[in-house]
Amino acid sequence: MAALTYIGKQARSYLIPLHRHTDWEIIYCTHGNGIIRFSDGQGFIYARGDILVIPPETPHSNSSDSGFKNIHVNLSDWVAPYKYFFKVADANNTVGQLLHQLILAYASEMKNKNAVIQNYVDLFLNLITGMVNIGYCSEYVETLKNKLIESFGDEDFDIGVYMRTLPLSAEYLRKLFIKETGISPLQFLTKIRLDNAKKLLAAMSTNRLQIKEIAHMSGFPDALYFSRLFKKHFGQNPSGYSEKS
Numbered sequence: 001m002a003a004l005t006y007i008g009k010q011a012r013s014y015l016i017p018l019h020r021h022t023d024w025e026i027i028y029c030t031h032g033n034g035i036i037r038f039s040d041g042q043g044f045i046y047a048r049g050d051i052l053v054i055p056p057e058t059p060h061s062n063s064s065d066s067g068f069k070n071i072h073v074n075l076s077d078w079v080a081p082y083k084y085f086f087k088v089a090d091a092n093n094t095v096g097q098l099l100h101q102l103i104l105a106y107a108s109e110m111k112n113k114n115a116v117i118q119n120y121v122d123l124f125l126n127l128i129t130g131m132v133n134i135g136y137c138s139e140y141v142e143t144l145k146n147k148l149i150e151s152f153g154d155e156d157f158d159i160g161v162y163m164r165t166l167p168l169s170a171e172y173l174r175k176l177f178i179k180e181t182g183i184s185p186l187q188f189l190t191k192i193r194l195d196n197a198k199k200l201l202a203a204m205s206t207n208r209l210q211i212k213e214i215a216h217m218s219g220f221p222d223a224l225y226f227s228r229l230f231k232k233h234f235g236q237n238p239s240g241y242s243e244k245s
């Protein structure tokens with residue numbers, strides 16, 4: 001059973017240097033936006049309402065030009081849906097409201113404090129798991145999904161090469177992946193990359209990134225190909241989308 005080891009509010013900050021935790025860390029952005037970076041060089045932009053889930057012993061830093069505020073939660077003994085970093089969005093502020101209640105319970109002196117906190121923690125984690133929309137996946141499909149999520153920002157990542165490292169034929173695994181997720185591994189990876197690009201484009205006024213940089217950060221080495229693919233999926237080119245955001 002997952003146990004809460006800490007919950008607190010982060011005052012407005014601009015830089016938190018590279019660090020790590022022995023427990024899971026879950027960051028809920030309450031104000032502003034920023035970029036979380038890992039020791040391998042990968043960076044992920046986030047904004048208000050985004051939930052960042054960071055595995056134990058994972059070095060990371062947090063920075064923002066305009067500043068950010070967040071709620072950070074540390075948990076031990078959690079069996080998470082992914083063993084890698086992942087991010088979900090709290091579109092309706094459901095998780096945000098729950099976390100504020102959890103903070104109050106954590107600071108209270110009520111007699112049944114531990115039971116109340118545990119109920120809040122269980123609900124919090126169930127909500128996050130539901131947002132990930134995992135569904136049931138067999139072992140190697142789940143392994144492939146995790147790898148795609150982990151590697152979407154790597155321009156040199158080759159799905160075919162990685163699939164050949166797994167103890168199933170690549171074609172069989174591809175068919176199994178489609179059966180269990182409804183889309184192919186390439187489509188899954190492309191969706192993650194385009195969704196990340198959309199968020200970066202929507203925040204261009206604050207992150208000051210160029211479209212070419214956004215393409216690279218989202219795993220597209222060719223900015224022209226990225227623009228064509230973006231327009232195919234969303235009906236407008238990246239520059240047009242950023243101007244309307």
